[in-house]
Amino acid sequence: MAKRKQRRPPPFASSSSSSSSSSAAARTSPTTLPTAVAARRRRVPSTSSSLLLTTTAFLLLSFLPRVDGAAREDAVRGRRTIEIRREVVGAASCDRPTHEQEDDARTSVGTSGARDVLRASAESRGGGRDHVEEEGTRPFQRGRGKMAGKWGIVARRRIIHRGGNVDDDNGRHQLHGAVPPKDEPIISPSLLACDWSDMKGEIKKCLDAGCPWLHVDVFDGVFLDSPNALTFGPQMVGSIRKRFADPVLDVHLCVDRPQRYARPMADAGATRIIFQWEAMGDGNDGGDELDDALSSAIAFAKDITSLGMACGVSINPETDVATIFPLLDTGMLDLVDVLAVEPGFGGQQFNHVAIQKIESLRQYRDQSLSPRGIDLKILVDGGVNNSTSSVVTDAGADILVAGTALFRHPRGFEAAVKELR
Ligand SMILES: O=C(CO)[C@@H](O)[C@H](O)COP(=O)(O)O
Known part of the structure; x- marks a missing residue:
């Protein structure tokens, strides 16, 4: 040496x-x-x-x-x-x-x-x-x-x-110190669409525009099976956290063997892991496969929460939302990410199948989860822009993940945030 x-x-x-x-x-x-x-x-x-x-x-x-x-x-x-x-x-x-x-x-x-x-x-x-x-x-x-x-x-x-577990005036939980704007959806910029050569500047833009939740898509090029679906790892999350102590860092794992990432992401300073339901096994086929997927998901959620992170689950457009209800019943998850596009790339068309899922989730939350004290946020991810945002918030979405509509807006980021709100 x-x-x-x-x-x-x-x-x-x-x-x-x-x-x-x-x-x-x-x-x-x-x-x-x-x-x-x-x-x-x-x-x-x-x-x-x-x-x-x-x-x-x-x-x-x-x-x-x-x-x-x-x-x-x-x-x-x-x-x-x-x-x-x-x-x-x-x-x-x-x-x-x-x-x-x-x-x-x-x-x-x-x-x-x-x-x-x-x-x-x-x-x-x-x-x-x-x-x-x-x-x-x-x-x-x-x-x-x-x-x-x-x-x-x-x-x-x-x-x-x-400190966490503090209720705001709406009786909603403030997760990890982030304050959700009252009566407005939380806008969570997807860093997938930002200028990667200026990550610090792009995140500053988000915070300056009042967006303290950041969505970090972690793709390994394997699970989504494309060499172009390859993004960030724990090192990137750690670098962001070193620079910015405050924002919520939602890490959306679309990777093979996602369980390997829990500890490195916790050490890097991730706030929440959102894992992909479809990575837990072939749950949509029902029977034993559904049981196996559910057991894997519960074990993973336990790992994530015991590492001090919050836990969410994401479902693909073709997945029946009812398959994840037993997982939500455990009370370990605080968020569902409803994908309105096939994961992997930004700039895709919004798939309206997401609307019915958001409505079903809202109904299930109001009728079955909230009475048992289980708090759940509904996030919609992909194809969110100024024409789809009001449709998804009317359906009941609490958080809007948007990439292209924010970072590539002709009049700049702040104007884009105003449009989405
Ligand atoms: O995970 C994904 C897509 O795979 C999303 O997080 C996108 O990054 C959202 O980007 P836009 O559709 O808003 O460009």
């Missing part, structure tokens, strides 16, 4: 630390953070003078014991709780920091050790969402004592808990 050159990074300005601090700022807007955290962010040092270096190292050293496992900040925004806990999870001493040592320190920031703590915390709070982020590694030089002049590296992570 090629040996990398040693270097002496200026304090708080190594490539990893500087990108980490700027990305942290981009990830979470100050308006959504407790004021103390936002204020601390603004105090990041910007000069590398040796005086400042020594002072900063001194401050960091005296700060460390208090930060380690102890710094917590809680805030209540409306009826949504946000807790941010910072932990120092790795530290190393060295003559001069190297890339390798920083990598070692960074490795210990991983999510693995934090998972059990997070789950327990989520359960004790009645749901919600925990999210672990690497805050970065920072080289620093010790300024006093026996170790004066020696370099060290410290790695930190942030654990963000967002």
Whole structure:
């Protein structure tokens, strides 16, 4: 392996630390953070003078014991709780920091050790969402004592808990902190249709236009059997989550062996997995096959929810909606994705067979699920534009997934959102 050159990074300005601090700022807007955290962010040092270096190292050293496992900040925004806990999870001493040592320190920031703590915390709070982020590694030089002049590296992570299970005024659940607009469908942009070379800019567009739910189509080129139906994986979801802490990330899995993706997607920061009913087996044929598909779907839903994600199911246009009613009866799913196109590509014609399915689902929810306390959202996906949106909302859809109609609108994204609403 090629040996990398040693270097002496200026304090708080190594490539990893500087990108980490700027990305942290981009990830979470100050308006959504407790004021103390936002204020601390603004105090990041910007000069590398040796005086400042020594002072900063001194401050960091005296700060460390208090930060380690102890710094917590809680805030209540409306009826949504946000807790941010910072932990120092790795530290190393060295003559001069190297890339390798920083990598070692960074490795210990991983999510693995934090998972059990997070789950327990989520359960004790009645749901919600925990999210672990690497805050970065920072080289620093010790300024006093026996170790004066020696370099060290410290790695930190942030654990963000967002409270869930909070009812809004309509008595509807606010899932994972996202606030559904009252009396209006939620518009969830499908990133399939955006400019992939500018993912950050495109997502910013969505958030600026008041669309905090994002639909991420995960196609592996195998399940949908086309080399062109190949999209994003956990790395993409993780990169989005690192930049944007707030949006709901709905991951629609149209892949072979979808069960393999649950943990990587949870670690990447997905909010919800929407799996494809047809990937569970040949349930439409009834009999044993239906039982097998149902057992696989229930086991998968259990996995997904025990990883702290919400769970939804998607059905193809040819699938009879009644086949999934026993799955909805379990109460583990909070969303059904009614596909109005064959999955795989954007820009297809809306298939009106979806309307009758939305109506059946609404009826089943009102008559059978809601009386048992089971909350369910109905999402329609594919071919949604300004002429089909009112038809699907009249039929009872709560969430509209739209790609082409939003990202390719001649008058821009914001105008497109207004049209759909
Ligand atoms: O999964 C799919 C299509 O396979 C959808 O999520 C589409 O991405 C919706 O795109 P438009 O039909 O709105 O272009």
